[in-house]
Amino acid sequence: MELTIAHLYPDAMSLYGEYANITVLRRKLEALGVEAAVREITFEDAADLSGADFIYMGAGTERRQKAVLNAAASLGARLKAAVEDGAVLLFTGNAMETLGASVTDAAGKVWPGYGLAEFTTVETDRRDPGDVVAASLLWDTPAVGFMNKCSATHGITSPMFSELPLGFGNETEHGPEGYVSGNVFATHLTGPVLVKNPHILDFFVRRLFAVKGWVCPEALPELPHQRAAYEVTLRELRARI
């Protein structure tokens, strides 16, 4: 069994440990007998998404995000085509914002997004980095993580997380967060989201098995220490709620 992971702009959209999402996804897939090839795409490449089963972009600085929007204006059409071909998308941190209709920067300039969704984002000059506990109807247990945003995203009706007991959602504190539509998943959670959340990693593994038409085992193998690490973090964060 083989599949292809496309990692978009890892040299630009890499704020804190984003690469580890790909590392653990590959490990998990390997444990299930799946060989995952990783195609890293930079500005100098033609952004070939053909045959990609999983497409990932992580968080970057505000300037890098604009460079991505600027340098890869045609990426939207390629992403849409890839999704129509069955690819699963995960965009984390401010990469999420690029999927929408536009990003308005702190100076008021409007940057067109890739247009996979209708939502719009407005940046501010205020940043409130903070820990997050996020509840979702997609999973039985909450997600843990960190958010490092200086923006608000408006117009999302299908969030990834229904509420944030700890943290700032798309528009409001504790409010809904992220975006889901079909196989397109986006959250402003930053960094190694799939490392910190074994259940979300499992979710994407199952989703990839489904789109490939493979039979997924009922119980997935666990990566050593991952669940224990998650439980400690969840316990610590819950104590702050």
Added chain:
Amino acid sequence: MRLFLAAVVCRLLRFIGRLVGKGSSLPGKYALKICPDVLGRVKLPPCVIAVTGSNGKTSTVEMIAAILRADGKTVVYNEEGSNQIEGVTTLILCNSTLGGKMTADVLLLESDERYARRSFRWFHPTHFVITNLYRDQLTRNGSPEWVYNAILPALHPDTTLVLNADDPLVSCFARGRGRVKWFGLDECAVSTKEHHGVYHDGARCPACCGRMEYSCYHYEHIGHYRCADCGHHRHDADFSVTALDLESGTLTIDKETEISLAFKSIYNVYNILAAWSVCSLAGADKAVMARVINNYVLKNGRMVCFTIGSHHGTLLTSKHENSVAYNTNLGYIAQRAEPCEVLIIVDAISRKYFTGETSWLWDIDFNQLNRAHVKKVILCGKYVNDLAMRFDCTEIPGEKIVCCDTVPQAVQLLEGDGDAALYVVTCFSDRDKLLNLAKREG
């Protein structure tokens, strides 16, 4: 009158604070309430030096003070590390006459990188040293670019910037400015043609996001760079380390002054060079500078020797949430020749605030410990599982790794096990948990 009142209240509160063991920011806070523009009213010394950056501020400031004092100048500086406006106000008012005149020759300030703008609203330094900008404490700082944007408005046109030429983001501060002096490291024995590390913050130009080309790397993204798109490049340094041998611990400044390193770390090299540069600009005598800086042992306690059981231990204080600090200390351990064990503690991520954020562990190049002389790596603390998972993704053989939930468990393990040299890598937030159970050495 308000200046006088602010000065009196500040001194009184500082006196009382010292009696009851309180910090130095409160007196300044009240002084600022009485006289909000007090820092604009005091008469400062002719030389005001500020130092900021992600890493190396405290060490650089300590060395600058030592040099300038040896050169016969009276220096006032924030030794307690109170580097925000309130602490700076306390420092200035407690070292001024009640009429608001500072009597020292030099005011030296370690400045918090995010709040420099507040501190320097009312006055500006004559010299502003910026050491580096790294991924550091994302829980407070957001990103190096965000910190850059926070420092930029604090830089007055009349201030001479003393910049690390080898840091591509720091060098952006020089854009459109006249008063800039550069310090940097020539290509030397430690330089490599390839980048090392798990991430590369120099891959893209900080100015235009174009592709950067390096003729050499000294460590991380620090080196000699040029953007293939916009031409942003390393400037020739006014003050250079022209030769460096970290194994023997010697460096040469500007081809003529040889310095021995008490701590053989690339970090220390840059801190020394930054201190040397600004002290030169402040008119210090070269022979005095060389004498003070030679074999200088930092007093800020970031490297501590101790004994646990039969192990002779060295604590290399890092900063959690700062992969460069970790990488530098891991690099130091990797360069040692004798067999050793390494203890890494992540228990409380910060001593100042709570966070459960562990992304930064994935930015640390723990593979540096994949050396034959590193016999064992003990992982320990509340976040031991995060550490263990991170180590599972290195090339270090699993049988070398031992996990302990708590510091006392790790100490117990060490007490009953061998006499190999021990290196401990952890943060201020966790170091005393170990040192309290160890026997300190002189």
